[in-house]
Amino acid sequence: MLVLTRKTGEAIRIGDDIEITVLSVQGDQVKLGIDAPKHVDIHRKEIFLAIQQENEAANNTVDLTKLFSTD
Amino acid sequence: MKIETKYHGEIELNEKDIWHFEKGIPGFEDEKQFTVLSFEGNEVFFVLQSVNTPSLGFIISNPFSFFKEYEIKLDDAVTHALALEKPEDSMVNVILTVREPFNESTANLQAPLVFNLENKKAKQIILNDYSRKQPVAAAATKE
Numbered sequence A: 001m002l003v004l005t006r007k008t009g010e011a012i013r014i015g016d017d018i019e020i021t022v023l024s025v026q027g028d029q030v031k032l033g034i035d036a037p038k039h040v041d042i043h044r045k046e047i048f049l050a051i052q053q054e055n056e057a058a059n060n061t062v063d064l065t066k067l068f069s070t071d
Numbered sequence B: 001m002k003i004e005t006k007y008h009g010e011i012e013l014n015e016k017d018i019w020h021f022e023k024g025i026p027g028f029e030d031e032k033q034f035t036v037l038s039f040e041g042n043e044v045f046f047v048l049q050s051v052n053t054p055s056l057g058f059i060i061s062n063p064f065s066f067f068k069e070y071e072i073k074l075d076d077a078v079t080h081a082l083a084l085e086k087p088e089d090s091m092v093n094v095i096l097t098v099r100e101p102f103n104e105s106t107a108n109l110q111a112p113l114v115f116n117l118e119n120k121k122a123k124q125i126i127l128n129d130y131s132r133k134q135p136v137a138a139a140a141t142k143e
Helices: A045-058 A064-068 B076-082 B136-142
Strands: A011-014 A018-026 A029-035 B002-004 B010-012 B019-021 B033-039 B042-050 B057-061 B090-097 B113-116 B121-124
Touching (some): A045 B057, A045 B090, A064 B042, B076 B113
Parallel strands (some): B019 B121
Antiparallel strands (some): A011 A018, A018 A029, B019 B033, B042 B057, B057 B090, B113 B121
């Protein structure tokens, strides 16, 4: 992993069109500003992982007769 | 073309009934083509069926019929990804995680599926302000 040290207000540039700026640091919380093209999806990692897991759980095989008896 | 499905056996699928998920969906990034299948005599539940993987199929439903107050904002990233020109061109569904007994089932309101009816592009988007495991039964009994 590439490790860079930045101060508040400083930024890093990834490729031609992604820029991440350190907006503020308070205790162990870092506020980041991200400029990226619209086609780049940006998510908090733990939420993205949770959605992956939920999709995997949702791909179970459902007993349709029970499903329809509930609506 | 003919495809095998999870709940409907072998079906005949027309190109026009294929939804294109350019980046797949989280957890299934290689799955870029799905179709939506209905069940005879049932207008609540549908299946989002993978075109390429018979065993991959999700039970989906219209969130607005379960959760009257549900609303989502389609931001620039989504309208851009789907080339969506106006809200009326879109359809929204959510994936259900069906459990037994059914009242333990949940709807993933945090990651709705957005479909562009005009160009057949679709995407599962991730919102920050909704529950990933919204009980379905609670909503049903509220009405």
